[in-house]
Amino acid sequence: MDATVSTGKSLVKVWSPYIRLFHWLLVLCVAVAWLSSGEIMKVHELAGYSAGILIASRLIAGLLGSRYARFRQFVRGPGAVTEYLADVAHRRERRYLGHNPAGGAMVLALLCCVAGIALTGWMQTTDAYWGVAWVEDTHKILGNGILVLIGLHVGGVLLASLRHHENLVRAMVTGRKRAPSRDDIA
Numbered sequence: 001m002d003a004t005v006s007t008g009k010s011l012v013k014v015w016s017p018y019i020r021l022f023h024w025l026l027v028l029c030v031a032v033a034w035l036s037s038g039e040i041m042k043v044h045e046l047a048g049y050s051a052g053i054l055i056a057s058r059l060i061a062g063l064l065g066s067r068y069a070r071f072r073q074f075v076r077g078p079g080a081v082t083e084y085l086a087d088v089a090h091r092r093e094r095r096y097l098g099h100n101p102a103g104g105a106m107v108l109a110l111l112c113c114v115a116g117i118a119l120t121g122w123m124q125t126t127d128a129y130w131g132v133a134w135v136e137d138t139h140k141i142l143g144n145g146i147l148v149l150i151g152l153h154v155g156g157v158l159l160a161s162l163r164h165h166e167n168l169v170r171a172m173v174t175g176r177k178r179a180p181s182r183d184d185i186a
């Protein structure tokens, strides 16, 4: 059993302080960047670059960070994701202490989307790509398309919270979740 899982206690540490700070700062930066787009460009660029830096730090944590931060812990293939979604449809999905397979796929999608937005945003400030239509279009499509991902992400979080009778949003604040039972995947 992993060191972070302490038996005899009802709550165990799952999300490190870094992951929690990363998550809520990313939410803030993406929200500010989106709301300021086409309006206050200094604020837009500052928030957008900050989001990009957060993603870069998350890539390092995904390789070297704590147990539940590591990509190896939660990134699954398409087969495992489909199987998990079929289990959800049949109301028989197991509880995961870290990200479940569908949640893990969504985490990757969100990270890639923010990275793509920040990259195409920065490209628009360079001589080589300034005014290039595909760069502007990609930035707009990803910048607005991320709202769909966020909607699905929050929907998935709420669904999993209801199904497993635990407040996952609070867990992303406190870092703690209910200790795993025998049927759960730790």
Ligand code: HEM
Pocket: 019, 022, 023, 026, 027, 028, 030, 031, 058, 068, 069, 098, 099, 100, 103, 107, 110, 111, 150, 153, 154, 157, 168, 169, 170, 172
């Ligand atoms: C701009 C909007 C958002 C983005 C870009 C975003 C991104 C992410 C990312 C990247 C993770 C993975 C955390 C990690 O392992 O590093 C995550 C997890 C999580 N997010 Fe968000 N998030 C957003 C909005 C929200 C909101 C509004 C909520 C609350 C309703 C929320 C609740 C959560 C929770 C509970 C988890 C953990 C999921 C789990 O238990 O597997 N997120 N989010």
Ligand code: HEM
Pocket: 029, 030, 033, 034, 037, 038, 039, 044, 045, 047, 048, 049, 051, 114, 117, 118, 119, 120, 121, 122, 123, 124, 125, 139, 140, 143, 144, 146
């Ligand atoms: C998470 C980060 C970001 C998000 C969510 C985001 C989102 C958006 C959105 C939604 C638009 C408006 C598209 C439209 O007209 O429908 C936009 C425009 C733009 N963004 Fe970003 N962006 C981000 C980061 C950046 C960065 C880092 C830069 C550059 C430093 C940047 C530069 C621009 C520019 C130059 C425009 C065009 C403004 C205009 O035509 O008025 N963005 N962005």
